[in-house]
Amino acid sequence: MSDARTQEPVTPPGGDGLLRVRLDLAYDGAGFSGWAAQPGRRTVEGELTDALARVLRDPAVRLVVAGRTDAGVSARGQVVHLDVDPAAWAALPGRAVGRPGAPSPGDALVRRLAGMLPGDVVVRRAGLAPTGFDARFGALRRRYAYRVVDDPRAVDPLRRGEVHVVRRALDVAVMDRAAGALLGEHDWLPFCRPREGASTVRTLLRHGWRRDDGGVLVADVEADAFCHHMVRALVGAALAVGEGRRDEGWPARVLAAGVRDPAVALAPARGLVLEEVVYPPAEQLAAQARRARTFRGPAAGPGRQGAAGGGRVEA
Structure with missing residues (x-):
């Protein structure tokens, strides 16, 4: 994916650019050296980025978090966003695409992440974010x-x-x-x-x-x-x-x-x-x-x- 992922606002669903996706997650901070990725340390961002990179087949996944928590701090209501190629998003349900009862891309992403993430990190919801959404700066x-x-x-x-x-x-x-x-x-x-x-x-x-x-x-x-x-x-x-x-x-x-x-x-x-x-x-x-x-x-x-x-x- 190109550097267009850093541009704002992200093209809304149905456009020619990237789609902004919101993830809601929870984690037990006891086993992590905080949220932010650090070389040689286990972090929440590192685990989630690695899992998303595999699911989306995109090694350049970039997360923006509502708030970086430190080592040992947990979360029940953390929020992140990432920008995703529309084709990768649409392909998430896999062979079920177009079939009756097929999961939405967001539901499919949650299920696939559940099989890849460790037990102390859970993505509860995933879906397209409204135009203008920013997990960090948009929070009240x-x-x-x-x-x-x-x-x-x-x-x-x-x-x-x-x-x-x-x-x-x-x-x-x-x-x-x-x-x-x-x-x-x-x-x-x-x-x-x-x-x-x-x-x-x-x-x-x-x-x-x-x-x-x-x-x-x-x-x-x-x-x-x-x-x-x-x-x-x-x-x-x-x-x-x-x-x-x-x-x-x-x-x-x-x-x-x-x-x-x-x-x-x-x-x-x-x-x-x-x-x-x-x-x-x-x-x-x-x-x-x-x-x-x-x-x-x-x-x-x-x-x-x-x-x-x-x-x-x-x-």
Whole structure:
């Protein structure tokens, strides 16, 4: 396939160019060195790209993901897009093409990937994306959950890889109040590992703590986008408050200070799950992608100049 796959917008279904395909997937991050392909390391992108290359017979498959998660971080609602030759897409049902009850190309792709991917990666849906769709820049918001157990009786041995276990009892009410004080658009540099030239301004839409029916503490964290390590830093700060090592107002003071604070510890990757990525209606996709590419500053690094804030999603 040609370099036309990087051009936008992609030709809509029925045109002469490439077709943009959306994949919805889930994965257990425990066995991966994160999403992004890395030489010599097992990654989600690497496994999925290899499987797609075999199914589509295209060694140049290129994926665009809603958010690159780090090592150990899982996802239930990850989204990617790729651009596919129309002939390769139409051929996916194989000999069943044209027969009554034949699967759609998307359904055929899901079934064929299921036979090639390892058990810790599942593609749930595949289909043609609306014109203007961009898995990364088209997203309105991302929602994460972080799960913590502070009572040994609440540990489920069948799900022990999904939660972070702490030894001290946590005050979920004070954690929830401390988290709620951080809502809104801010420069999240105190809670991020910044990348040179990238903005650290984000809008935190939801941040709260609750205890579910099984006694597990759950942090619900939602934003338009996240900078690197932002969710794990927010959880780490909340745990310090919940254990009584810091007072309720401490996370807000850290944020207001505007500088990295070494006292903010990252919570372990275990326990963090990308639950959902939300997109606008089809007619608003292109406009949303343009907005997400617009610089929101300030940016990290000398001169604090950088690109859009809609980029990397947390781990």
